[in-house]
Amino acid sequence: MTDCNPCSTPVDTQAKLSEDAGPPVAAPTAYRSLAGRTSHMQFSRSVFICMIHDPREPHLTALKRLLRYLQGTMDYGLLLHRSSSAKLVVYTDADWAGCPDTRRSTSGYAVFLGGNLVSWSSKRQPVVSRSSAEAEYRAVANGVAEASWLRQLLAELHSPLAKSMLVYCDNVSAVYLSTNPVQHQRTKHVEIDLHFVRERVAIGDVRVVHVPITSQFADIFTKGLPSAVFSEFRSSLNITRGYS
Structure with missing residues (x-):
């Protein structure tokens, strides 16, 4: 071809x-x-x-x-630039029940360190989620787990983070669940992910923040996008032309 x-x-x-x-x-x-x-x-x-x-x-x-x-x-490639910032920022997203055969959702995340994309993922969730909030929260948990590992790695390299990691999610319910101390009946089946993220939020390592869908760059890893949106998000991930 x-x-x-x-x-x-x-x-x-x-x-x-x-x-x-x-x-x-x-x-x-x-x-x-x-x-x-x-x-x-x-x-x-x-x-x-x-x-x-x-x-x-x-x-x-x-x-x-x-x-x-x-x-x-x-001729496109990932651009890495020098940055004085050492802030970890994560964008997480899920395409709820996107698989037409199994109804499993697809999780995706993009992790930025000082404005540079350093880690990303797109994969099917292992179980079926009952709601979009559950699917999004599982995606948040995956992003938090990856960012926590990077935070620990930076500490071992004697460059510890001075600020909390920001995790952006476009689902309001998932953002609320990250700080809500009440375990509702409808969320017991995702209890492990709930406790994992809440623990990180409680100790100050993580802040889960809502982001509008127009700035949800992790969408590029979970679903098909219109050409204009795809090009904009690809550019936001620091994927640029000129590497041939």
Whole structure:
């Protein structure tokens, strides 16, 4: 596909692929090989790898779109710049019940240290979430866990953080749960994540803050976005052209 027409985004805004969508591919071995070669990509891992056992034509079309996006962005790279700030900032998001077959949600986070993107993730949640707040809170817990590990690493490198880590979430209920000391009946099944995040908030390591969806950069790891929004968020992650 070296001569293919590039795509502006890796997936379209309606990319909800079920396991039995369309006819089987003519060459399933070639699909598996191609999907395996893209398994290092965060978004690819949660969308295409789960379709390996019985690939269908829509899966192959979506995979080819991803390759077309890569073809058009081969000269893009992650820019790291010198910064006097040592603040950890995390953006977390979840696409609630995004998988049409299992109804499991996709979690994503982006961790910035001093304005530089240093860690990111996109993966299916291991269990089905009963509400969007639950899915978002699991994403918050994943982001807090990663940021806590980075905080500990910085301390071991004799560069401890002087301020609390900021965790941005666009779900008001999830933000409220991070500080609410009451264990409600409807949240008992996420009790471990609740206690983990609340403990970090209580000791002052973390602050969970609401962010509008227009500034939720982690959206890029959980769902298909319109071209203009995708380009804006990609730029906010310090992904720039000029690395060929």
